[in-house]
C-alpha cells in the first residue's frame with residue numbers, strides 16, 4: 605500500500621467514528637478567545653471561532669493591545685471579527701499600547717474583569733511555548749483568570765506572521781474544513797500585516813492541512829487542553 609492509500613484508509617476510519625462537534629459543548633454559552641495583538645486569534649483559531657459563531661454561540665474575540673497604527677489595525681480587527689461572526693473587544697482601548705507597558709497584576713486585572721463580565725464556558729488563549737514574550741505573558745494571565753470563574757481552558761498554536769519553529773504539542777483538534785476559507789478571509793482583513801509587508805498567508809492553509817491529516821479531516825486547528833471539566 606502506498607502512502608496515499610494509507611492516508612485515505614485513515615480518513616475512512618475516522619469518518620466511521622461519530623464525533624460530537626466542538627460547538628455542541630458550548631451551545632447557549634459564551635466562548636472567549638484572547639489574543640495579545642490584532643491577527644493572533646485569526647492565525648491561531650480563526651476557523652474555530654467561525655465554526656462556533658456559525659453554530660450561534662456568542663464568541664468574544666478579545667485583543668489585549670494594539671501596538672502600532674491604532675486606527676488602522678482596530679478597523680482591520682473589526683472587519684475580521686465581522687467575517688468570523690465574533691464580538692470584538694480591544695482591552696487596552698483608545699491608543700497604541702504594548703503589553704510590556706503593563707505590570708503583570710494590571711494584565712491579570714484586565715482579564716479578571718473580562719471573565720467576570722463574560723462568564724465564558726471556554727477560554728482559548730496563547731500557549732506557554734510561544735516565542736513571543738507578549739503571548740506567553742497573556743497565557744499566564746489567562747491561567748490566573750481561572751481564580752475568578754470556572755471555564756475550560758485551551759491554548760492555541762504559537763502565532764506569527766513569519767514562521768518561527770517553536771515546540772507545540774497539541775492534544776485536541778477542531779475540524780475547520782467548513783470554515784477554512786473564512787479563516788483565510790479573516791487573516792486577509794489584516795491588510796497592513798500581510799499585503800504591505802509582502803507576507804504570504806497560504807502558510808496557514810498548509811498548517812491546517814497538516815493538522816487535518818493528523819486526524820483524518822481536510823483541515824484542522826490544533827489546541828492544547830489546559831483544563832476541561834466534565835459534568
Ligand SMILES: [Zn+2]
Pocket residue numbers: 640641644736739763
Ligand atoms: Zn501577537
